[in-house]
């Protein structure tokens with residue numbers, strides 16, 4: 407599809423608004439759940455229900471094409487190869503599987519992550535201690551945007567490092583590719599969590615240089631829940647031996663020899679037992695839509711809207727970097743005024759949809775949000 411952006415980077419939202427199920431609210435919760443594409447119902451019917459209703463044999467051959475479509479859409483989105491992606495239910499579960507698959511090395515037992523990571527990451531890391539790992543958590547006040555911080559903390563005792571591409575609580579965009587490069591030079595396995603960047607920050611996996619990425623379709627990709635994904639660098643797949651396996655992790659799922667398990671040669675070794683299809687049918691369609699609109703355009707539009715809001719604000723503490731290149735798609739604002747409760751009420755009355763975390767309210771405009779919506783929110787925040 408073609409969209410035209412103005413010199414300010416804004417895209418005429420009317421060109422895309424028909425593609426999504428929108429209503430008259432001001433929806434800024436795209437860091438949580440992106441809006442549903444209008445075509446979703448038709449896709450569910452054609453790719454999931456109809457094969458089940460009408461196929462002469464069982465629907466698996468048609469259902470499995472959904473997974474191919476999902477992996478191909480991800481491959482186009484991230485400039486990568488489809489065979490290096492494996493569907494995962496969500497990021498937490500994908501991370502557990504990944505950590506359990508790492509080769510054990512007694513001299514490298516530590517996992518590094520940050521207090522700014524999404525809590526799920528910390529929960530998974532702590533459980534990994536039961537597998538013999540140790541954990542090290544960077545305190546929240548350290549500047550994860552500074553590559554020198556990572557230079558100091560990527561010690562030789564690390565087995566793996568988890569890097570949130572964009573932090574859920576501040577929207578800070580970490581220098582992920584530099585961190586991955588450092589990790590690689592030091593023999594540390596790097597995992598990048600792209601939950602808050604996929605769909606709003608362009609990502610080229612060749613350029614990122616990670617050993618693995620974990621993502622979710624539900625946020626900026628507008629792909630609904632249950633369609634997470636994992637990507638494994640082709641040169642690392644062979645060394646990873648997941649514990650959580652099933653017949654779809656087998657090189658030949660139809661070998662049916664209970665005494666012989668052979669890992670799938672690709673990232674699909676992380677797949678497991680009989681896969682779910684429906685969430686991936688929904689997500690594949692959404693990712694195709696996002697990819698056709700173009701993540702670079704979405705980024706431009708989002709940056710223009712968030713920049714405009716930043717420029718219009720009189721007070722309030724911005725807990726997100728001012729520099730567009732250092733933030734993801736969300737603005738986090740601490741409403742430090744005695745009008746706070748009234749402002750929150752006014753936002754609610756104007757049907758502005760946002761949420762609140764420790765560092766403030768989160769506002770995340772997507773391609774279907776408009777400059778008028780930003781101006782209205784700015785007016786309320788300044789009132």
Ligand SMILES: Cc1ncc(COP(=O)(O)O)c(C=O)c1O
Nearest residue numbers: 496497498524526574601602622
């Ligand atoms: C950065 C980040 N990572 C991970 C998650 C959640 O991961 P999961 O897919 O396991 O629910 C979120 C959810 O908001 C997130 O923002």
